Amino acid sequence: MTAATPARLPAHVRTYLVGGAVRDALLGLPPGDRDFVVVGATVADMLAAGFRQVGRDFPVFLHPVSGEEYALARTERKSGRGYTGFVVHADPSVTLEDDLRRRDFTINAIARAEDGTLVDPFGGVRDLEARVLRHVSEAFVEDPLRVLRAARFMARLAPLGFSLAPETLALMRQMAASGELAALVPERVWQELAKALRSAAPAAFLRTLRAADALRAVLPEVDALYGVPQRAEYHPEVDTGLHQELVCDMAAHLAPGDDLVGFAALCHDLGKALTPADVLPRHLMHEQRGVAPTNALCQRLKVPNEHRELAVLACREHLNVHRLRELKPATVHDLIARCDGFRKPARIERLATVCEADARGRAGHADTDYPQAALLRRLHAAALAVRGEAIAAQGVTGPAFGQALRRARIAAIAAASAPEQA
16 A cells, blocks of 8 residues: 555554545545555654655655655644644654544545555544535634635535535634634635635535635625626526626536636626626626726735736626627727737637636526637637738838738638628
């Protein structure tokens, strides 16, 4: 089960596979990274066996052959505010059960011995079979990041039929009410959000946080969408928050594992929360209104620039893509140019996907055809096929070159549009 090491650990030392690798194997999911816990060893034992120490806050080692992580069994004790305020204790006296007790969920607190025997002191196998996400102990409340981890696990596991244990949800509400979520480092919030967006059901992330009264603390711009009405003839789900959930899940369906598309889909309608009450349920100019909250969210969570840029474009341009068949070739060209689609072609592909997720992320519209996506890709490809070298070969330079290139691209878009317009 473990790869051989250049030197043996002492005979009394025991090594166990733990965490996600055990959980996913029991669920029949594809294997990911493997992590091991070592019971009864000292730092000196690990170094003597050829392991390389990498942990700063607690003893973690890399296997000298496989490179997999091995951590000494440890306990943690809360010592301050936030998720970093812990005192870690690791020595040969710490038992496997002590180590498993500090973990977040029972399904992550299962160990597999080298002979294949499962060690499951907290009923993780039972919860896997019952499809329940449940905290291990009351120590769950000591780490506010676990509220986000619970929501992120639900984004991954909800399609498998998992639900959140009521007592775990109660603890999450208690943590949200305490204000400790404000102590979370923005980068860690973003990491959990990005993982949720790469999951099969990101809407479960939003629903779980909202059920725990935590969405307003983590993503207030998204939380503000709930309860905002839309016109029922276009949005049978009416509630903008419910529309957002449908769009997130549709984006995950259309672009599995793509958190760029997922994040842009998450932000595309943020402006609807800012629509004046006297014009509801219409949302005139929500595209423009959405840019400011999108930028605010990105700045607060230190979202990567590539994600921010696509999110702003999706916010600003999604209605233009929806009415693409009504746009003149020059207008289509300028839309592509505003998106920097000639230098960064992948942006247009992703924008088309986000807009399709928006159109199909409505109650009763999951299977609705969205020809605008294919049309945008076709027009973009036609414009990209125009080569500047041919224009330069005619001796055109300076501002005239840019004007000639634009005219040629517009002509290519017009030609590619003809079958659609016929």
